[in-house]
Amino acid sequence: MKAGDFLLSIGIVGSQQFIDEISKYYRLYPSFRIVSYTYTSPGELDALIECAVKECNFLMFSGIIPYHYAKKILIHFPIGSSYLSFNENMVALSLLSIYYHRSLTLSEVSIDLPRREFLEGVLSEAGIAESASFVKEYPWIYDSLEERELSIEEFVTYHSALYEDKKTALALTSIHAVYDQLQERGIPSMFMIQSVPTIKGGLEKAITLAELNQSKNSQVAAVCFKNIGNEQITLFAKSMQAKVTSSDSGLQLVLSNRGVLQTLILNQKLAGLFNEMTTIYGKISFGIGYGYTVKEAESHAITALEFAEKKPVERAVYLLDEEKKLTGPLFQNEERYALKNEDPLVKKLSGELKMSSKNLSRFLYFLQVHDFRPFSSHELADYFTISRRSAERMIKKLLDQQLLQVAGEEQPYEQGRPRSLYQAGSKLKGLR
Template structure:
């Protein structure tokens, strides 16, 4: 089966890719041409059904980020690496020999040029470099090369952006494009294909869901059919107040991403929902059952096959790990006897804050648990040196001051 990939690039890039697309078996490329990188964001809504989207560089990819977030398929872009710099300089030495210090170069990672020159023993020569990103207007990049060349500081411009190349050329300046090696382009397209196949594989995995109401009430068969249809699920009635749904991870994930959960809930009927992912039906069923234990009225939770708990939907999709795999976190959980879920919640709490300092009340509000439970968690962390009291605050006139805490272990793993 062919993997269909949408390619967004300049006319020159697409023309070059067409010349060797026959070397990409089992891949069908659909081409979309832009004049300037920022056009990519407007092209995304016009893309026809495909398995993945490939961008010719980081610029169009970054410009289209907001549109990409709405895509239900994976995206990839060609990264400009030191091979591109080496290939460009080698080609230049054969076709238009120019002293390195007489070059002006714009690129995303200018440090790559310095690394290449160091590798080939030209550390005593430095070109004029401009680090570019999407905050730059194309006119700024054009001006960078133009001023240097007109002042005689440089003899040749090397640009990473086709639109800049065209402008400089139209203005009568000496310019060449950065060359992306054929091997790098082929590898990037093949990586995009692998990403698409992996995405399909993950989306096709089994997902099991539960719909549960209070014993005193029951959800209508029509409502269950509506929910099942939205995720293309088969349903089994377990009891008057419990239904099981069998679907795929892709369908469930799309429903959650698009906030279908809001339409599933009915304020006049207390409904709990849960979903579980797994490599087998048994694993997915167990994960759904575990997720259901966290659900409260008119909320839903999802437990993935890697034991990541997401929810409560539709109010939040905060992620909590119910399994520790980082050795350091395993050690902390073991020493403090905190559950993986509670430790993960504390870590997520700390990551979400602008300040490293917090009170027991701050943590209590975030965890949505009792003060006693919060203080028990903090005591366990403090007793083993993973949290410490660094001060006190008194924001009210009576009572005891609140202790101010700070965590004492890395949270960014």
Template sequence: MSTKIAVICSKAFMERINSIAQNIENIQLEFYLYNQPTEAPVLLKEIKPCDALLFGGTLPYLHTQSALSAIPIPWNYIKQDETTISTTLLSLIANHAVPLNRISIDVMNPAIVENVLTEIEYRGPKPYIQPISITKPTQSILQHHIALWEANSIDFIITSIHSVFDELQALQIPAMRMLDATNSIIQCLEETKSRSLLTKSESVKAVVGLLQAPENKPIDANMLTQITAATHSTYKQITAYSFELYTTAGHLQRALEKENLQNLLQQTSKPFKLAFGYGHSIFEAHQHAKNALSFAKPCEIYILDEHKNLLGPFPNSEARLALKTDDPYVLQMAKQTSLSPLNISKIINFSRERQSAQFTSHNLAEYLQVTRRTTERIIKKLVDNGYAKVVGEEMTHQQGRPRTIYELNFATY
């Protein structure tokens, strides 16, 4: 099946990319043409269902950048780089024999031209370089070129803006468009196609969810209906207090992005736990969901992906915690302290999320969701091996021993 790519570009770029796209298998291009790059946001709203989106340059991309977060498909754009500048300058010298100091050129990033001139060890007078930005009107760029031409300061113009080229042609001023290298366009098309295929494969990945209510508080049928609708799930009842859900990664991701699940959690008067697992099989996804559920408190959602990364809790945060690790630093700590790599990873995450470097065993116990005694054993192992140190005591408002204050004594970033 071919990958359908919507292309927002000028007519001139359409003709160029059409001739190149024939070299790539299984892609279909559908064009949305503008006269000026400023029209790109309007064209974005006209795009029909497709697999990916491509902009024919940096300028139309910049004009639509703020709206791209709402686009559910991958997108890409043709970038202006050193290869583009080098190809264009070589064509100018070979076909028009114009000295570099007698040209005016407009580019997205003037530093790229400087880089090319440095690389070729050019030491002569430099060309007139005009930066392009979305805040600079196209007519202003055109008038600057024309002024240099009329002042007899230049013999030729290179422009990145197709409408500017058309107007210069109408005025019979020698000009050429920036030449995007064929290999760069092919690479961009292949990359866009690959992003689409990856997005599709990720979206259909199997996901198992576990929905659990407190004992003696059966899950409300209406709430179950809303959860399955939000995640496009089918379900199987395990007990009166628990259900298994079956969906895909794409459906779950969209439910989280729209905060449908989070809103349901906050609205219910009967708190429940919800966890999801990704996997390469239903069995693996179910096991990951089961592991994720052990972290969830009422009204929280956790996800354990196929790489054993724990994501959540939603809606309060979206922290990522690795439940397996091949980090030699963590493994060395685990070996020295006799703590599991998982506990080391949790302690590192605990440190990153705290506003203060100092903590008590009570703080850590709350975070790890284990007993005070278990936490004190963990801290003792850290202190004994030099990974934590005592820095003071905290007096409580109630009677009893003061709480010891600790600081971690190892890199956590």
């Protein structure tokens, strides 16, 4: 069954115990298709996730451990995800249960958890002076760059050895696979308690994030370029399962949706398509725009193309999203800028200069694209597509406000007058 067969499909990934608990609340969301994916050890997750990303629009994981294993696959798909966070409440409920039902002290319990601080926080806030003697943590799991594997056997051995040496009477674990193996070995053990509010809250959060993610993926995506033959554009659109249209400005546009384009970006297929076109046409620039309407996506794609054309490289691709955040050049050392500048200082300066915030923001990004190097009025005129006289008027306004300073001159031709060069003053550099 495909994700497109339903309005929204959400996959829940966890152990059988977790699925048994959370599935009780699926009925609260009848307008969603919620699918359970169970595993017994982290090693099974690769195949499970490969299947889930094809069937669902969003994935929720039972905790940080399955999410840690899945993230290397998730980065290749435009699918949203969340996980149930470990918290101090789980530790507090588990310790209360152990004390009330088993009458054990902390020194008689071996504990594993992501960070020791969760336990120390509970003891400190409860005013308990006693400290735990046997604690094993795995804080590296929160490091997004860490690709280490969690050794289930290491944790099982840790708890088992302490119990067999009669140093402990119970193992409290935060890892389902460890709990299952301890049970098989006959070691008294308990899995950290996940409260009903925590589970229901996690599911509700996943539903909300899934809706937001779906809204984004269904946005219009437009790709525009100049000086490309119609045949090549048609082939490009066909490979994206998209359609070709013309913009009001006369540019050829390829229209698709954000979800499709994000997939092509993540799996590098878009880079391959652009490389093929570069091989045929030489230096080439592309602009990608996202928006809630075709008009908005088209406008953003054209703006992104303007930035791409300023890059002196063989192939430059820029992307402008619905929040006017510019990313690029894609597939290289990309950076991100916010074209929608709501900085109060920008608004104040635009008023003093009698220049629109939009034009001042564009000027700031002109400086950024040129790495704040000295520039001439000719370069500014080319960037804004205005006359040299208009560019000089803009520069004069900025000089009068001491936002620019004269950096020197250049002599581009043997004959003729030298051109003045300008550079940003400290106030403008502070707006980077």
